Amino acid sequence: xxxxxxxxxxxxxxxxxxxxxxxxxxxxxxxxxxxxxxxxxxxxxxxxxxxxxxxxxxxxxxxxxxxxxxxxxxxxxxxxxxxxxxxxxxxxxxxxxxxxxxxxxxxxxxxxxxxxxxxxxxxxxxxxxxxxxxxxxxxxxxxxxxxxxxxxxxxxxxxxxxxxxxxxxxxxxxxxxxxxxxxxxxxxxxxxxxxxxxxxxxxxxxxxxxxxxxxxxxxxxxxxxxxxxxxxxxxxxxxxxxxxxxxxxxxxxxxxxxxxxxxxxxxxxxxxxxxxxxxxxxxxxxxxxxxxxxxxxxxxxxxxxxxxxxxxxxxxxxxxxxxxxxxxxxxxxxxxxxxxxxxxxxxxxxxxxxxxxxxxxxxxxxxxxxxxxxxxxxxxxxxxxxxxxxxxxxxxxxxxxxxxxxxxxxxxxxxxxxxxxxxxxxxxxxxxxxxxxxxxxxxxxxxxxxxxxxxxxxxxxxxxxxxxxxxxxxxxxxxxxxxxxxxxxxxxxxxxxxxxxxxxxxxxxxxxxxxxxxxxxxxxxxxxxxxxxxxxxxxxxxxxxxxxxxxxxxxxxxxxxxxxxxxxxxxxxxxxxxxxxxxxxxxxxxxxxxxxxxxxxxxxxxxxxxxxxxxxxxxxxxxxxxxxxxxxxxxxxxxxxxxxxxxxxxxxxxxxxxxxxxxxxxxxxxxxxxxxxxxxxxxxxxxxxxxxxxxxxxxxxxxxxxxxxxxxxxxxxxxxxxxxxxxxxxxxxxxxxxxxxxxxxxxxxxxxxxxxxxxxxxxxxxxxxxxxxxxxxxxxxxxxxxxxxxxxxxxxxxxxxxxxxxxxxxxxxxxxxxxxxxxxxxxxxxxxxxxxxxxxxxxxxxxxxxxxxxxxxxxxxxxxxxxxxxxxxxxxxxxxxxxxxxxxxxxxxxxxxxxxxxxxxxxxxxxxxxxxxxxxxxxxxxxxxxxxxxxxxxxxxxxxxxxxxxxxxxxxxxxxxxxxxxxxxxx
Numbered sequence: 001x002x003x004x005x006x007x008x009x010x011x012x013x014x015x016x017x018x019x020x021x022x023x024x025x026x027x028x029x030x031x032x033x034x035x036x037x038x039x040x041x042x043x044x045x046x047x048x049x050x051x052x053x054x055x056x057x058x059x060x061x062x063x064x065x066x067x068x069x070x071x072x073x074x075x076x077x078x079x080x081x082x083x084x085x086x087x088x089x090x091x092x093x094x095x096x097x098x099x100x101x102x103x104x105x106x107x108x109x110x111x112x113x114x115x116x117x118x119x120x121x122x123x124x125x126x127x128x129x130x131x132x133x134x135x136x137x138x139x140x141x142x143x144x145x146x147x148x149x150x151x152x153x154x155x156x157x158x159x160x161x162x163x164x165x166x167x168x169x170x171x172x173x174x175x176x177x178x179x180x181x182x183x184x185x186x187x188x189x190x191x192x193x194x195x196x197x198x199x200x201x202x203x204x205x206x207x208x209x210x211x212x213x214x215x216x217x218x219x220x221x222x223x224x225x226x227x228x229x230x231x232x233x234x235x236x237x238x239x240x241x242x243x244x245x246x247x248x249x250x251x252x253x254x255x256x257x258x259x260x261x262x263x264x265x266x267x268x269x270x271x272x273x274x275x276x277x278x279x280x281x282x283x284x285x286x287x288x289x290x291x292x293x294x295x296x297x298x299x300x301x302x303x304x305x306x307x308x309x310x311x312x313x314x315x316x317x318x319x320x321x322x323x324x325x326x327x328x329x330x331x332x333x334x335x336x337x338x339x340x341x342x343x344x345x346x347x348x349x350x351x352x353x354x355x356x357x358x359x360x361x362x363x364x365x366x367x368x369x370x371x372x373x374x375x376x377x378x379x380x381x382x383x384x385x386x387x388x389x390x391x392x393x394x395x396x397x398x399x400x401x402x403x404x405x406x407x408x409x410x411x412x413x414x415x416x417x418x419x420x421x422x423x424x425x426x427x428x429x430x431x432x433x434x435x436x437x438x439x440x441x442x443x444x445x446x447x448x449x450x451x452x453x454x455x456x457x458x459x460x461x462x463x464x465x466x467x468x469x470x471x472x473x474x475x476x477x478x479x480x481x482x483x484x485x486x487x488x489x490x491x492x493x494x495x496x497x498x499x500x501x502x503x504x505x506x507x508x509x510x511x512x513x514x515x516x517x518x519x520x521x522x523x524x525x526x527x528x529x530x531x532x533x534x535x536x537x538x539x540x541x542x543x544x545x546x547x548x549x550x551x552x553x554x555x556x557x558x559x560x561x562x563x564x565x566x567x568x569x570x571x572x573x574x575x576x577x578x579x580x581x582x583x584x585x586x587x588x589x590x591x592x593x594x595x596x597x598x599x600x601x602x603x604x605x606x607x608x609x610x611x612x613x614x615x616x617x618x619x620x621x622x623x624x625x626x627x628x629x630x631x632x633x634x635x636x637x638x639x640x641x642x643x644x645x646x647x648x649x650x651x652x653x654x655x656x657x658x659x660x661x662x663x664x665x666x667x668x669x670x671x672x673x674x675x676x677x678x679x680x681x682x683x684x685x686x687x688x689x690x691x692x693x694x695x696x697x698x699x700x701x702x703x704x705x706x707x708x709x710x711x712x713x714x715x716x717x718x719x720x721x722x723x724x725x726x727x728x729x730x731x732x733x734x735x736x737x738x739x740x741x742x743x744x745x746x747x748x749x750x751x752x753x754x755x756x757x758x759x760x761x762x763x764x765x766x767x768x769x770x771x772x773x774x775x776x777x778x779x780x781x782x783x784x785x786x787x788x789x790x791x792x793x794x795x796x797x798x799x800x801x802x803x804x805x806x807x808x809x810x811x812x813x814x815x816x817x818x819x820x821x822x823x824x825x826x827x828x829x830x831x832x833x834x835x836x837x838x839x840x841x842x843x844x845x846x847x848x849x850x851x852x853x854x855x856x857x858x859x860x861x862x863x864x865x866x867x868x869x870x871x872x873x874x875x876x877x878x879x880x881x882x883x884x885x886x887x888x889x890x891x892x893x894x895x896x897x898x899x900x901x902x903x904x905x906x907x908x909x910x911x912x913x914x915x916x917x918x919x920x921x922x923x924x925x926x927x928x929x930x931x932x933x934x935x936x937x938x939x940x941x942x943x944x945x946x947x948x949x950x951x952x953x954x955x956x957x958x959x960x961x962x963x964x965x966x967x968x969x970x971x
Contacts, residue, residue: 177204264340339376371405396461450935619652729755836869867908
């Protein structure tokens with residue numbers, strides 16, 4: 001009856017009405033299908049009522065990959081990609097569940113980031129051929145842990161299998177997985193496909209076992225549009241054939257056994273330098289934007305890459321295992337670089353060096369970053385940490401070896417002078433707070449993994465290896481005990497994974513063989529665990545024990561002193577095996593172990609008025625030394641006399657003293673006395689001079705909330721800047737010669753540049769006048785600025801008082817236009833650092849807003865501008881904090897992929913505040929959303945500790961600073 005009624009009604013409809021009804025009905029059916037599919041997929045990823053293996057963050061070891069055969073199709077025009085792969089696996093223990101990583105994050109406006117369109121499981125026979133397909137009972141993505149789960153109809157016995165997948169996804173304009181970067185060529189936007197897999201983004205590209213210890217071989221085929229002729233992967237291209245019209249298929253050689261986080265891809269219209277071939281036949285080149293390569297900006301990095309590879313082959317006593325090494329400068333890149341095996345990707349500022357436009361500092365950065373990434377090819381790629389808790393094995397070692405690689409490639413630079421100034425000081429600045437962490441620490445969720453990429457893994461890891469070299473070989477020794485242990489480690493674990501104790505065991509074996517009898521019988525595994533399984537470092541106290549003896553003891557160093565509220569426990573009670581190198585009155589360096597919960601007694605004749613002791617020779621130990629007043633005065637007397645300290649020792653003594661002042665262990669007067677002593681000794685070496693400046697600036701930051709006091713403090717040291725200006729900077733800076741007037745000597749050149757920077761920053765009139773004059777010529781007649789002095793000139797103009805120089809606002813606009821028109825990443829960096837110095841809150845806030853427009857500022861630069869450029873001054877910090885509060889939701893949404901920049905942004909904005917009101921504002925703002933900070937939470941907690949330390953510093957030392965400037969008058 002109902003059907004008859006429907007027929008009669010239908011007959012009364014016009015043709016157009018019938019068409020409309022049919023269309024609406026079809027649309028309703030399609031919508032229903034979509035809703036059902038979405039609901040089905042969403043329902044499938046709900047957590048089961050009882051725990052399952054996919055609830056664990058780590059993959060089970062029941063299934064292990066041996067080979068991936070991957071085919072990717074990259075559609076740059078439509079910004080999509082698709083893939084197909086066979087993953088060959090071995091089932092080690094019978095299982096009914098297979099897990100593999102995929103990125104299945106759903107975003108309503110975009111859909112799923114990876115849509116698996118087909119999957120199957122096949123049993124292989126003894127010849128590796130398909131034996132039979134195996135029924136998958138149920139498959140679903142589990143987004144919480146990025147798994148694709150396949151529940152089998154029956155249990156899979158041990159044996160060999162093939163997993164087959166097809167998928168499709170979109171190319172994002174982010175900074176993880178494979179993504180779209182852009183640059184401008186002949187006025188047109190050009191696209192680049194680049195990649196960043198570490199730590200957890202290979203799963204965004206293809207289904208894979210995305211953990212470091214699931215190493216496998218890979219075969220890759222990439223099909224791309226002909227518009228993008230440079231298609232690169234980790235291994236060389238072995239075949240290149242036309243695909244359909246307008247497309248080309250690239251087949252690559254099978255990889256060595258490697259981890260998924262080292263996969264890399266480039267699809268671009270780039271050029272490459274000529275090939276530089278190593279003595280063992282590895283082909284090395286640098287690639288990048290065509291105009292940069294045509295200008296020769298890739299030649300320096302390509303040549304040095306070849307040289308450093310050759311040196312590392314000797315250092316590791318293992319040949320580089322690949323046939324080629326491509327280095328590519330990417331316009332948008334989150335980190336400085338990524339060590340992908342055979343295809344290292346870099347920020348442009350870390351790889352390209354234009355000798356006509358860039359500074360020697362740019363040149364040094366290129367060299368050190370190249371040396372760092374190439375160090376990883378052995379220590380990290382060939383031998384890989386088993387899990388992310390030992391990331392420091394990768395990054396700490398590369399940070400240590402980069403100094404050696406740079407020194408070998410540019411021996412005249414004396415670059416090791418900068419090692420403790422850079423790495424140890426950076427580590428101390430983080431590791432002296434309770435918010436620090438052990439170098440090796442348990443990792444239980446993805447945010448924990450991301451948080452490992454910090455100064456503890458990199459800089460402390462490097463400093464601990466400097467210390468290990470010291471106790472393995474000893475001061476001035478020509479032996480290579482430390483290096484021999486490293487070579488043994490690399491050879492034993494090549495193409496495999498290792499944990500930190502594997503390294504320590506190799507160190508211990510060599511130590512017991514050649515060093516224990518002279519240096520002391522300790523177990524190096526036990527020694528190293530006290531340094532990597534607990535945070536912070538020792539304060540080593542040196543004091544009189546008797547008339548003929550000195551006592552050396554240890555306790556934990558904290559900026560907060562005895563306040564350990566909210567402290568973390570330590571398995572070693574914050575006691576260490578401390579390697580102590582010392583010298584008594586120039587009689588020669590001796591070595592001893594200061595063991596946990598013990599005191600080291602050293603013979604010393606206190607009746608000799610000229611006797612002195614100095615500890616931590618070459619500043620190689622990872623600890624701070626506190627001499628009793630008597631012993632401190634003896635050492636200072638020796639320094640005033642004939643005792644010559646090395647560059648690291650002068651730098652370390654200055655740094656240690658001001659660390660002790662910050663912790664309330666020493667009075668401010670001792671720091672001022674030491675500064676005067678070093679200056680009066682006519683110290684003329686670059687690193688000690690930079691350390692003097694750093695400590696003066698550090699006090700300036702602490703007192704920045706006290707405007708008049710800060711101005712007096714700055715004026716107190718103006719004479720130091722004037723001396724530097726007269727001795728090193730004046731003639732060079734004022735010269736109008738078009739030719740480069742600076743010395744080719746690396747450190748002399750940098751000293752001249754530093755002297756000019758210091759003089760202009762401290763308001764030395766001749767320097768400021770010269771800088772202003774040069775800027776006017778640059779603005780009015782486009783007279784080029786010498787690259788070495790460009791930042792000083794721009795910074796000087798931008799930092800001027802706006803009441804006296806209201807024209808600075810117009811000059812800001814001029815520099816901004818220069819920034820927008822520049823095609824040089826290193827020049828843009830100079831420009832945006834100067835723009836952040838303008839003393840106008842409205843303009844700084846607007847500058848911050850401009851950084852959020854990715855058509856004006858690259859996303860990879862934005863957070864560095866917001867967290868470093870704009871925060872250089874007190875006003876800038878205040879504006880940046882306001883902007884952070886106002887735009888926090890957008891910031892976290894825009895920069896979720898900016899792994900390496902978020903931490904720096906949080907620390908840059910917050911860490912230098914020194915007042916209780918702002919501290920309360922910060923805690924009130926972030927307390928409700930701590931769980932949403934992700935990997936940035938560690939940086940936030942460190943910033944809080946820094947602010948508390950700044951407040952405590954001011955309470956302890958403000959009166960001493962006031963007393964030191966009581967005779968200083970302001971104009």
